[in-house]
Amino acid sequence: MNKITIKGKDYPMRKTMGAFVNFKRNRGVDISEIGNDVDSVCYFIYECVKSACRVDGIPFDFSFEDFADNVDFSVLFDFQNSQDTEQTADSKKK
Secondary structure (H helix, E strand, O other): OOEEEEOOEEEEOOOOHHHHHHHHHHHOOOHHHOOOOHHHHHHHHHHHHHHHHHHHOOOOOOOHHHHHHOOOOHHHHHHHHHHHHHHHHHHHHO
């Protein structure tokens, strides 16, 4: 999953170092500590989109609340599933 549609417009969505750093700075915890907390997962996705847009030079003017209001809950499930798939693939490499 590398894009998200908000209000009919596609935005890039990918994990960047900036997303990890901003999440930790703003939430005070490492991403590895959030488990399945909906608020934290949604905030991390928000940081991923915001960071990817910044890197790609795409304006992203949503507050976290606006973002959360306009994102379908299935995005959280898809994101969590992609995390599980990545972790499984990483475990098989070792």
